[in-house]
Amino acid sequence: DGGITQSPKYLFRKEGQNVTLSCEQNLNHDAMYWYRQDPGQGLRLIYYSQIVNDFQKGDIAEGYSVSREKKESFPLTVTSAQKNPTAFYLCASSIEDRGYSPLHFGNGTRLTVT
Amino acid sequence: QKEVEQNSGPLSVPEGAIASLNCTYSDRGSQSFFWYRQYSGKSPELIMFIYSNGDKEDGRFTAQLNKASQYVSLLIRDSQPSDSATYLCAVTRVEDKIIFGKGTRLHILP
Numbered sequence: 001d002g003g004i005t006q007s008p009k010y011l012f013r014k015e016g017q018n019v020t021l022s023c024e025q026n027l028n029h030d031a032m033y034w035y036r037q038d039p040g041q042g043l044r045l046i047y048y049s050q051i052v053n054d055f056q057k058g059d060i061a062e063g064y065s066v067s068r069e070k071k072e073s074f075p076l077t078v079t080s081a082q083k084n085p086t087a088f089y090l091c092a093s094s095i096e097d098r099g100y101s102p103l104h105f106g107n108g109t110r111l112t113v114t
Numbered sequence: 115q116k117e118v119e120q121n122s123g124p125l126s127v128p129e130g131a132i133a134s135l136n137c138t139y140s141d142r143g144s145q146s147f148f149w150y151r152q153y154s155g156k157s158p159e160l161i162m163f164i165y166s167n168g169d170k171e172d173g174r175f176t177a178q179l180n181k182a183s184q185y186v187s188l189l190i191r192d193s194q195p196s197d198s199a200t201y202l203c204a205v206t207r208v209e210d211k212i213i214f215g216k217g218t219r220l221h222i223l224p
Binding site for chain 1: 165202206217
């Protein structure tokens with residue numbers, strides 16, 4: 001079955017450590033996105049990528065980094081510079097990055113930093 | 115002004131009644147509008163999308179768009195307990211990025 005796989009489902013880290021969240025899709029989608037969701041909040045865009053080896057900052061990119069070396073993969077690194085990293089992280093993809101295509105989401109990674 | 119606004123709720127609706135969820139947006143150039151359903155602890159799933167003014171129906175769901183008023187709504191007919199969830203409104207900005215409202219919590223009363 002085609003879909004988006006995020007791993008791990010739960011992740012715990014100590015403050016000051018970098019951590020990388022995995023996102024893999026086999027939908028052959030060009031565009032991939034990372035969103036962050038805090039309790040009672042909507043989704044906020046961190047980074048997005050339209051093609052391999054290219055990505056753009058979203059609304060809250062500070063303290064995060066990404067790479068897009070393969071079409072299928074878009075890992076997100078939460079660095080120690082991110083002041084409030086504890087959140088629910090959602091990876092998504094779409095057929096094309098023109099805004100008309102709906103997003104398909106992975107199951108999310110819940111990150112807790114203490 | 116927030117880009118996409120929704121009443122946070124909770125909105126309580128008796129089982130079998132019509133649930134009406136509303137969303138307003140600030141960017142008059144927005145072109146695409148989406149409704150996602152999110153169960154607690156889960157990721158969002160697409161319910162409806164609409165691009166043109168008017169109504170779009172899919173089963174028990176109807177999306178309504180009024181670009182002049184910058185307003186989009188979702189109607190759920192014959193509400194079921196399984197419809198209890200948070201409903202996220204999403205809008206495409208002029209630069210083609212999809213942004214989300216904070217969501218409306220819907221509670222269907224058995």
